[in-house]
Amino acid sequence: MSARNATAPSCHGPAAVAVPAGAKKIVLVGNPNVGKSLFFNAFTGLYVDVSNYPGTTVAVSSGRMGDDVVLDTPGIYGVSSFNDEETVARDIVIEADLVVNVVDAVHLERDLFLTYQLVDMGLPMVVALNMFDEAEARGLRVDHQELSRLLGVPVVPTVAVSKTGFDEVRRALPDARSGASDPVLQDLIVGLLDRVDSRPEALLVLEGDPFVAARHGVEPLGMRDEIYLARRRRVNDLVARVVERREGGLDLRTRLGHALLRPLIGVPVLAVVLFVMYEIIGVLVAQVIVGFTEGTIMQGHVEPLIREVVGAVVGSSGPLYELIAGEFGVLTLSLTYIVGLLLPLVVAFYLLMSVLEDSGYLPRIAALADRVMTAVGLNGRAVIPMILGFGCITMATITTRILGNERERKIATALMAFAIPCSAQLGVITGLLAATGGFTLTIAYVVIMVVIFGLLGVAMARYVPGESTDLLIDLPPLRVPQPKNVATKTYRKTIMFLREVSLYFVAGSLLLGVLQVTGALTAAQQWLAPLTVGWLRLPKEAATAFIMGFVRRDFGAAGLYGLGLSGADVLVALVTITLFVPCIASVLVITKERGRSFAAFTWVGSIVLAFLIGGILAHVAGWLA
Amino acid sequence: MTLLEARKGSRIRILQIPDDRARAQCIRFGIGEGTVVDWTEPLTVGPVLVRQANQEICLGRSLAARILVEEAPGERHDASPSHGARA
Numbered sequence: 001m002s003a004r005n006a007t008a009p010s011c012h013g014p015a016a017v018a019v020p021a022g023a024k025k026i027v028l029v030g031n032p033n034v035g036k037s038l039f040f041n042a043f044t045g046l047y048v049d050v051s052n053y054p055g056t057t058v059a060v061s062s063g064r065m066g067d068d069v070v071l072d073t074p075g076i077y078g079v080s081s082f083n084d085e086e087t088v089a090r091d092i093v094i095e096a097d098l099v100v101n102v103v104d105a106v107h108l109e110r111d112l113f114l115t116y117q118l119v120d121m122g123l124p125m126v127v128a129l130n131m132f133d134e135a136e137a138r139g140l141r142v143d144h145q146e147l148s149r150l151l152g153v154p155v156v157p158t159v160a161v162s163k164t165g166f167d168e169v170r171r172a173l174p175d176a177r178s179g180a181s182d183p184v185l186q187d188l189i190v191g192l193l194d195r196v197d198s199r200p201e202a203l204l205v206l207e208g209d210p211f212v213a214a215r216h217g218v219e220p221l222g223m224r225d226e227i228y229l230a231r232r233r234r235v236n237d238l239v240a241r242v243v244e245r246r247e248g249g250l251d252l253r254t255r256l257g258h259a260l261l262r263p264l265i266g267v268p269v270l271a272v273v274l275f276v277m278y279e280i281i282g283v284l285v286a287q288v289i290v291g292f293t294e295g296t297i298m299q300g301h302v303e304p305l306i307r308e309v310v311g312a313v314v315g316s317s318g319p320l321y322e323l324i325a326g327e328f329g330v331l332t333l334s335l336t337y338i339v340g341l342l343l344p345l346v347v348a349f350y351l352l353m354s355v356l357e358d359s360g361y362l363p364r365i366a367a368l369a370d371r372v373m374t375a376v377g378l379n380g381r382a383v384i385p386m387i388l389g390f391g392c393i394t395m396a397t398i399t400t401r402i403l404g405n406e407r408e409r410k411i412a413t414a415l416m417a418f419a420i421p422c423s424a425q426l427g428v429i430t431g432l433l434a435a436t437g438g439f440t441l442t443i444a445y446v447v448i449m450v451v452i453f454g455l456l457g458v459a460m461a462r463y464v465p466g467e468s469t470d471l472l473i474d475l476p477p478l479r480v481p482q483p484k485n486v487a488t489k490t491y492r493k494t495i496m497f498l499r500e501v502s503l504y505f506v507a508g509s510l511l512l513g514v515l516q517v518t519g520a521l522t523a524a525q526q527w528l529a530p531l532t533v534g535w536l537r538l539p540k541e542a543a544t545a546f547i548m549g550f551v552r553r554d555f556g557a558a559g560l561y562g563l564g565l566s567g568a569d570v571l572v573a574l575v576t577i578t579l580f581v582p583c584i585a586s587v588l589v590i591t592k593e594r595g596r597s598f599a600a601f602t603w604v605g606s607i608v609l610a611f612l613i614g615g616i617l618a619h620v621a622g623w624l625a
Numbered sequence: 626m627t628l629l630e631a632r633k634g635s636r637i638r639i640l641q642i643p644d645d646r647a648r649a650q651c652i653r654f655g656i657g658e659g660t661v662v663d664w665t666e667p668l669t670v671g672p673v674l675v676r677q678a679n680q681e682i683c684l685g686r687s688l689a690a691r692i693l694v695e696e697a698p699g700e701r702h703d704a705s706p707s708h709g710a711r712a
Contacts, residue, residue, distance in 0.1 A: 109655040109678050138679070176653070224645075228652045235655075245678075265671050348705040367683045370672045377684055380672070470688035471672050472647055474654050475681040590680060 011472050015218045023069040027092055027172070029118065030102035032075030033360070033476045035160035036059075037128050039102055039483060041070040042166050058088040059496055065170075071096075075109070078118055078473075080204065084401065089270055090212070093118070096199045098176050099125040100169065103155075105135035108243060108549050110474065112235045115151065119179035120231070121200035122189075125153050126172045130163070132157040139246035147242045152180035161482060163186050184489050188223075209336050218406065260364045270368060273361070274387075277352055281391060285348040294340030306331050319517040328512040334505045338498065342392060342505075345423050347494050349391040353384070354489040356483035361475050370471045376457025377411045377464065379404065380470040389416040391423050393503055394586040404469030411468075413594055417582040417602045418609060419453040429574055432560060436570045436574045452613065485561055501589060508584035521547060535615040537622065538573055539563055544574070548578045568621035577616030581606045628673055628684065628692040633666045641693040647684075655680045663698045 018436040019025055030036040044063025053060045063071040065355055071094050072343075073084035093099065103111035118125055129144050148155035154172040160167030164557040171364035185203075192202040193359055196216045206221050206498030207228075212229050212388050213220035220617060259265045276602075303325075307316070325332050333435050356362045360385065378528050391509070400409040433442045461468075514519045528543040581603055583586070591599035631637050638661045642648040642650040648658070655677055660692055673689040675682050684692070 043703075069629055080649070082650070106679050110680050113655070116669045140679075209693070228649055232652050232657045233657070239678075261668055261671065261683075262673060263671075363683070367671050367674075368669065369687055371670045374685065374687070376660075380683075385704060470644075470647065470652055470682060471685035472688060473683050476682060477679075538630070562658065 017440070019069045020067075022067065024097040025399065026065065026068050026070045026098045026100060027096035028070065028072050028100050028102060028170075029089065029114065030075060031036050031077055031092060031104065032103045033074070033113060033358070034104040034111065036075065036102045037072060037480070037488065038072060038160035038163075039100065039158075039166070039169070040315050040490065041484075042160075042163060043070050043170070050091075053088045053091075058084050059492065060088060060092065061492070076114065078114055079200075080207060081209050085430070087211070090204070090209075093121070093123070093194065094198065094204075094212075096123055096574075098173065099123045100173075101125055101130060102128045102130050102160075104139065105131050106138060106477065107140065108239050109235060113231060113236060114237075116181075116231050116234055117203075118207070119151060119153070120181045120185055120189075121203050122178045122181065122186075123200065124176040124178055124532060124558065126169060127151065127153055127155045127175045128169050129155055129157045130159075130160050133159045138251060141244040141525065143242045144245070145467070150238055150241065153177055180272070182234065185230070187229065190219075211545055253478050253560070255476065257360070260361070260478075261367050261475075266368045270365060273365075278389075280582065281345065281348050281423060283385070283429070285344050289344045289348075290341055290427075293344055294336060298336040298340035303336060306335075322517050323510065323513040326513060326516070328509045328516055330506055330510050330513065330625065332460060332511040333512075334502075337509070338502055338505050341424060343494070343498070345391055345498055346395055347490060349388060349395065350490045350493040350497075351486065353388065354493075355481050356487045358486060358489075359481065360476040360478045363475050366471065366473060367475070371412045373560070374468075375461070376415065376454065376466050378408050378457075379459025379469060381471065381473070382408065382412050385416065389420040389422065391427065392586075393417060393420065393582050394423045394504070394589050396420075397496055397586055397589050398497070398500065400593070405466060407464050407466035408468050410458065410464050410594060410598060413590060413598075413600050414460060414605075415453065415457055417586065417590065418456055418579055418606050419449060421449075421578050422583075425528075425578065427562075429578070432570060432574065436566055441567070441571055444571055445574055447580060448617070452575075465571070492544070501585060504588040505585045508588060511584060531611060535616045536572055536576060539571060542573060545577065546580060568597050568618075568625070571623065572614050572618045575617055576610045577611060579606060579610035581610075626705060628665065628675075628694050629667060629675075629686055629689040629696055631665045631667070631696075635665055636697050637662055637665055637694040638697040639692065639694055644688070644693050647688055649681075654682050656682070659682050664693075 008490045028040055029038050039443050040061060040063070043065045044061075048061055048063040050059055050061045058074055060074075060599050063070050071092055073089040079086065079090050081090065096494045101115050101118055103115060127147075129142065129147070134140070134230065135142055143294075144155045144157050154177075156165050156168045156171060157174050160166075185206075188206055189199055189202045192205060193199070196202040196205050196212075202213050204219060205216070206223050208222045208224045210220045210221045245465075260269060263475055295419070306329075307325045310316075310321060310329075310331065314320050314324065322329065326331055327333065353362075356365070365383055366380035368380070369383040373380050373382050383401040384402060385396045388399050396416055397413055400412045400617050403409050403412060427446075430442075433445060457520075483610060525547050527542045528546060532538050532543040532546070533540045541563055542560065543565075560570075560577065563573075563575055587599055587603055590602060628637070628639075631641065639651075639658055641645055642651055642659055651657065660677065662675050662677040664674075667676045667689070668674055668683075669688075672683040672685050675684065
């Protein structure tokens with residue numbers, strides 16, 4: 001649990017959105033992947049605000065519906081403080097005037113747990129019984145009238161994908177009321193109300209939530225097990241009364257879902273999926289599209305224009321010009337980098353990740369990779385940042401927030417910073433391999449990098465303090481992703497990413513500009529030369545490539561093109577440049593996410609590691625020859 | 626025996642989940658201590674898959690190795706009111 005949970009500034013935690021006087025706060029709550037965002041989009045229309053919830057990194061969307069404010073919350077299985085998503089959802093739910101609880105009719109055993117928790121909080125609510133059609137198709141008959149009677153709140157059957165039932169949900173809002181809770185539990189809650197000022201918070205204190213308890217200066221009461229088990233019994237009882245199950249074998253989708261978990265089918269399918277992703281991102285986007293956006297648009301048209309304008313204002317030479325519009329200029333390098341290179345790649349990555357997420361395939365990749373990831377001190381969920389790392393290490397470093405604890409985040413961050421080439425670098429690496437080495441060298445490079453990744457991971461699993469968490473995920477059914485939902489998700493994530501990291505790219509290029517203007521870059525090049533020639537046995541110009549690697553990893557790799565390297569030299573140079581320091585923007589983001597000393601460790605560590613392994617390879621290659 | 630040792634396809638009753646958070650999360654997913662699950666399958670090179678009603682969850686092997694279970698071949702689960710209570 002992070003420290004930020006404990007330091008909420010006000011009694012109820014930070015307010016995410018300003019709500020005008022008289023307006024109601026309508027909060028959408030539900031498990032992950034139940035179609036909540038489709039409700040949000042339909043209720044609020046175009047004018048939506050997405051922002052990080054204060055003090056956290058979780059995005060919260062808000063919009064208007066008539067006079068009222070609608071807030072979307074992250075998908076959760078229950079309200080407490082197990083992770084950032086829950087913390088954010090908890091604080092928004094506590095302040096809600098009205099809750100719309102979206103439940104998946106196919107998985108009522110799971111979803112009604114949260115519903116009953118909301119009922120126990122005494123919040124006025126309406127339940128949207130979503131995916132009603134899918135439940136029927138799977139032989140489940142849900143008696144929604146009986147469900148409504150037993151829960152004590154309005155229940156509306158919906159099919160969010162086709163917007164069926166949305167109007168009915170809207171019309172049911174005035175009828176929202178507190179549901180039928182457990183009388184024994186309510187007595188306990190009422191008993192706490194003199195010390196804790198609201199029912200939702202009193203319930204959380206009873207359930208042992210340490211943060212809510214601390215806000216009110218009371219001790220958390222460790223009754224979670226009893227309350228949870230009793231609630232689980234109520235849910236099962238309720239499901240038994242309202243759901244009629246037609247017996248039948250497993251349907252095709254469930255069978256397919258199982259097959260994807262078994263290595264014999266799962267691994268080849270995963271290989272195909274990754275290959276298709278590589279073709280789309282590594283070839284189509286990284287080469288064709290980026291070639292156009294970065295090369296033609298930015299370097300061909302925008303940069304010359306900026307140089308002309310800046311030159312006219314501050315003169316076309318001198319330190320100021322260099323800092324603004326020079327090789328590493330704030331307006332040239334960082335703009336080209338963010339708009340020309342990163343934007344297309346990040347959009348493509350988030351697009352594919354959203355498709356994988358919405359199709360229900362992502363958790364299956366996590367399950368498939370769990371064993372391998374356990375060996376390097378992570379669990380299966382870590383494949384998500386790892387895959388993103390091949391796109392952009394900076395983006396992936398931010399995504400390590402989904403991992404269970406700080407130990408896992410450290411291991412994943414370091415593994416990516418050391419051993420995973422980002423797409424910019426990958427483009428140049430594959431180009432160089434194709435031009436000089438061909439198949440054997442490519443295989444050798446891949447094998448060497450995989451071995452290094454494994455050894456590093458095993459070493460870190462052993463020495464990074466703490467204990468990793470176990471995989472514990474639910475597998476959603478496979479579904480066909482909704483294009484509109486995928487587009488919205490991609491758009492929001494991209495905006496969030498650019499908003500969060502653009503400044504770091506600007507800061508990075510400014511820093512490099514200063515180093516160049518002061519002559520520090522050239523000095524470093526001289527200083528590195530003996531290492532390059534003596535130890536790595538590469539031409540001394542290769543030092544420039546490494547120095548450029550400080551700036552952008554692909555600049556570094558690109559610097560190797562002109563050197564006329566062949567055979568083993570290519571391998572030595574590529575392995576060294578891959579292991580070499582992560583780009584300056586990701587170093588800054590690592591500093592922000594993991595702290596200064598950890599960033600320093602990865603930075604210095606990657607230099608040592610790169611030259612150590614590069615040198616060993618060079619010498620081994622020398623003996624073999 | 627532990628969940629990791631359960632035979633593929635067996636119907637089992639969950640007896641004890643030692644870790645606080647894992648226990649809470651499992652109850653939310655629908656498998657509390659005392660629950661009878663329909664199907665369990667230690668995946669060949671992966672976690673343990675557990676299915677109950679329409680709910681499928683994956684538990685990492687080291688977590689599965691700490692969860693105590695017993696075989697419950699004849700019992701129907703069917704979300705009956707009583708089955709969550711035994712523990």
